[in-house]
Amino acid sequence: MPRPIARVLLDSPVPQLDRLFDYAIPEELTGDALPGVRVRVPLRSAGRVVDAFVVEIAVEEDDARTLAELDAVVSRAQVLPERLHALARRVADRAAGGASDVLRLIVPKRQVRVEKAWLAAGAENPEGARSRAEDGAQPASAAEDSTAASQVAATLAQYAGLTEVIAEKGRAAVEAVPRLAPDDLPEWTRLLAAAAAHTLEAGESSILVVPDYRDLDLLISALQALAPDAPIARLDSRQSGPDRYRAYLRTLEDAPCIVIGNRSAAYAPVRAGLVALWDDGDSLLAEPLAPGVHARDVALLRQEQEGSALLFAGHTRTTDVERLVESGWCGAIAAERRLLPRVVLDSTEDLDRRGQRLPSRAFLTAREAAATGPVLLQVARPGFSPTLVCASCRAPARCRSCGGPLGAAHRGATPVCAWCGRGARAWSCSACGSEKVRLAASGSERTAEELGRAFPGIRVIVADGAHPVERVDAKPALVVATRGAEPLAIGGYRAVVLLDGSRMLQAPELRIGESCLRWWSNAAALAAPGAPVHLVGVDGAVARALATWSHASYARSELAERAPLRMPPTVRVAQLEGTGAGVRRALDDLAALHLPPDAVLGPVPIDGDPDERERALVRFPYAEGTRVASTLRAAVVAEAMGRRRGRGRTVRTTLSVRLDVIEPDL
Incomplete structure (x- = not known):
């Protein structure tokens, strides 16, 4: 005799449970078990009851098949519409992940009072x-x-x-x-x-x-x-x-x-x-x-x-x-009327001689603009001096405990490690034995201190993660902000000075060029109409793109340079991490897809990993995305199934897969 059944998606991170399960609907729950509602279902392999979503209601023709029954309907609110489940499923399949992991990011935790009020409003x-x-x-x-x-x-x-x-x-x-x-x-x-x-x-x-x-x-x-x-x-x-x-x-x-x-x-x-x-x-x-x-x-x-x-x-x-x-x-x-910022490229040739933070042209511009309104100065790092070096040999000052970089909160302060937070009261250089350190980098607070002496009588505002500022008025001021923390100024900034550009470009990241261009452009967009924007100490393609506001051309040139190297986003990149045996089994499964010969990079040991895990990268064309993702997901499931411990007990797989890695790293 046909009977109604519910196909549910379990709220579980275990990869082998990432599919729909059939459950019989008890007679007392027939009216409440609707698509999209939250339910509780028994999980035989674990001997417990877990949360789940009803994805669809169907009719079971084979009444001889033994099915467990829904334990309870948590709520009548249909919080998972079919279109959302379909989207979560597509996203998970593309990323070789689980649909429940995606839904956990979307559907908020249930709030009983809010939900009851919403259901009551709909019923009335x-x-x-x-x-x-x-x-x-x-x-x-x-x-x-x-x-x-x-x-x-x-x-x-x-x-x-x-x-x-x-x-x-x-x-x-x-x-x-x-x-x-x-x-x-x-x-x-x-x-x-x-x-x-x-x-x-x-x-x-x-x-x-x-x-x-x-x-x-x-x-x-x-x-x-x-x-x-x-x-x-x-x-x-x-x-x-x-x-x-x-x-x-x-x-x-x-x-x-x-x-x-x-x-x-x-x-x-x-x-x-x-x-x-x-x-x-x-x-x-x-x-x-x-x-x-x-x-x-x-x-x-x-x-x-x-x-x-x-x-x-x-x-x-x-x-x-x-x-x-x-x-x-x-x-x-593109906008029909291009109202572009007035970008000036400043050299830093005279900074070493005079020991100043600003080139002369940027200094004069800032002084003139600060007399009429706020001036923005963008810096790379927060704090006072995030980097210290040996005063004798200029070797980077490192923590004796963890090897992290030492920094200072103010002049004369005890150096503190940026990684472990320990103070280095009895520090000595491992290269020359000197016990003195020197401030090597200027953060937002040190820059503000220096500018306060150079611009007497003008208020200085620091805006960074520790000092959030959302807006400044139109009165004269120097606003020292880290990238992304720049506040809005009423009427716009009378001048914008972009400092530490060369330091930003030295970051060992594949996309650092386009990231810097984005940081600088977003800051330049805060300038008042016609206000000058000074980019200090940077030349080359990134500086030209900012000066001419030709971001699309820069992006095209970046794509052209990455294509021969098969670097993202010209190809998709998957990152595999796990035990050496698990990673190699997954790579063997991928070999059946006949990807290009240089598709796989690694595996190599992960530095500092106590479990001696390994990492590998797989580069593949977008057209192969479906096959690669499904193969890698099958490898994750197989790895998890092979690690069962005893009756009804499982552990999470040691093989992890991440697709579309933006910054691939070996």
Whole structure:
């Protein structure tokens, strides 16, 4: 006799459980066991009850098959719609990971009171979602001569073809105007707000993904100014549990809304008409937790699944987006009116002679500009002096306990290790035996101290991770900020000086060039119209790209240089870590795919690993992504199955796989 069954996805990190399991539905749970609800199910192999999601309800024709029954329905709220499960499954398959690991990043922890209020509101007004949709769309679809409509039209008119791109559900990379709007909000916030309001007017939801909380606050301000009554669902890591769960439940409704948030907002379960990412090169958009999928890749998979419009916007263009543009998959949109910063390249030839922090031309510019308003000085590192050297032989000062670099919190302070935090009171140089150290690098605090002496009577503001500052007024000031921590200035900065550029470029990273270009461009975009931007001590391709504001050309040249070397993003890169035997078994499985001869790098021992694990890299074309990911996932499952311990007990596999590694390292 046919019987209803539930196919569930277990909330478990164990790789061999990453599939749907069939469970019989008891008669008393028939009305509550619906697709998308949370349930509790018995797990025979472990002898316990685990959490799970019901993915679908089916009918079992074979009544002779023995099936365990659902233990309980945790809630009637259908928090996992089919479209979200499909997206999580695609993301997991592309990254050789588990769908439950993806969902753990998306679906917030249940908040009982919030959920009961949401269910009660839906029960009292079943048509509420539709009515709220009409109400939410009203502000953006007001009269043609309304202020909101005119602002939307004015902003969209600055970007060639943006209206058509959204209407045709296309894919585009937008070059944002590097300036502040009259209301002291960055122009890019008005661009994204206008695009979202335009989409809401058409009766569809939008997803706006930005790197950090400061970008979120600016974007909300722009949305409130442009469409004050537009429904907004904010998915922010700073939110309390109830607020985040309340916002997530709002995205489950049929009523269109504007979803804004950090990297996990790319998964929001709305029916999106537009997905937009700001500054996709920011490392905060890269997910550190397994399976480690970048928000950009989530947006790409989502666009293929839903057919929504997709916008990548930024002051610079990453090589990842440029690859999409060159392949024709994504179109490029540049502003019709290019209002570019006035960039000046300054040499540091006279610094060694005079021992100054600023070249003479940048010094004079800063002094003149500081008399009328704030001046921004960007530095590489926070603190006073993050690096010390031997006063005699200039050898780097290292901690005797762990070998970490020594730094100083102020002049005359006891050196402290940046790794272990131990003080080095009786330090001596291992090379020459000297007991004296010298300040070798200037952090934000030391730079502020030096500038305070050079600019008497002008206030100095430090903005870094330890001293967060979001805005400064229009009064004269010197703002010393680390990269990414620059506050907004009312009316824009009267001058911008970019220091430590050569030090930033020395970082041993594959993408350090495009990262520096992004840091400098974002700082230059904070300058007032016509204000000078001085880049100190840097020449070459990166400096020319900033001076001419030719970021797309720089990205193309980077792709051309990496292609012969088979480095990302011209190819995809998978990183394998585990025991030597486990890594080699996975590589043997990949050999059957007949990848290029130079596809595998390694394996090599991982330095300092107490378990003597090994690491290998696999480089493969994008066309081979599905086969490589499935093979590696099968290897992870096989490794886990081979490590069973006793009856019903398993341990997590020692083989880990991470795809689309941005900075491959052996």
